[in-house]
Amino acid sequence: MKEIKIIIEKTDDLYTAYAADVPGIYGGGETVLEARKSIEDAIRLLKEYNTEDNIPNELKGDYKLVFKYDVVSLLNYFKRIIPNSALERMTGINQKQLQHYASGLKKPRQPQVKKIENALHEFGKELMSVQLS
Numbered sequence: 001m002k003e004i005k006i007i008i009e010k011t012d013d014l015y016t017a018y019a020a021d022v023p024g025i026y027g028g029g030e031t032v033l034e035a036r037k038s039i040e041d042a043i044r045l046l047k048e049y050n051t052e053d054n055i056p057n058e059l060k061g062d063y064k065l066v067f068k069y070d071v072v073s074l075l076n077y078f079k080r081i082i083p084n085s086a087l088e089r090m091t092g093i094n095q096k097q098l099q100h101y102a103s104g105l106k107k108p109r110q111p112q113v114k115k116i117e118n119a120l121h122e123f124g125k126e127l128m129s130v131q132l133s
Helices: 032-048 070-077 084-091 095-103 109-126
Strands: 002-010 015-019 026-029 063-069
Touching: 002 032, 002 070, 002 084, 015 032, 026 032, 032 063, 032 070, 063 070, 070 095, 070 109, 084 109
Parallel strands: 002 063
Antiparallel strands: 002 015, 015 026
16 A cells, blocks of 8 residues: 655644645645645545546555654644643653643754654554453
8 A cells, every 4th residue: 555645744824734745735724633634635636626647646546644743743733632741751751841842932852853753653552452341
């Protein structure tokens, strides 16, 4: 299955989304969720209103969207699920610093970015191993 990498970034006034590997696919919104929906709508509309010849090969057949976030977008998107207090326990980065990253007031160094990414991946693995009886 093909993967289409979607980049989501925070700009001064909104969240933008674009396909890194497929030209002409853009979206945006006031929230990360709106930007994600916008990019999905853009792909749907591109496929709906173009002939088969005008649809990029990446969108033909099976594919999945893989989202790559900047730190501001990621922290703001997932704060509804993972509060800063939990993220602090997972990463060892204090809540005040995490809030500075989420607001864009400060930009994390690459080791901090990796700490956040690794902690979320470990959390995801933990969730994938859960079974309910």
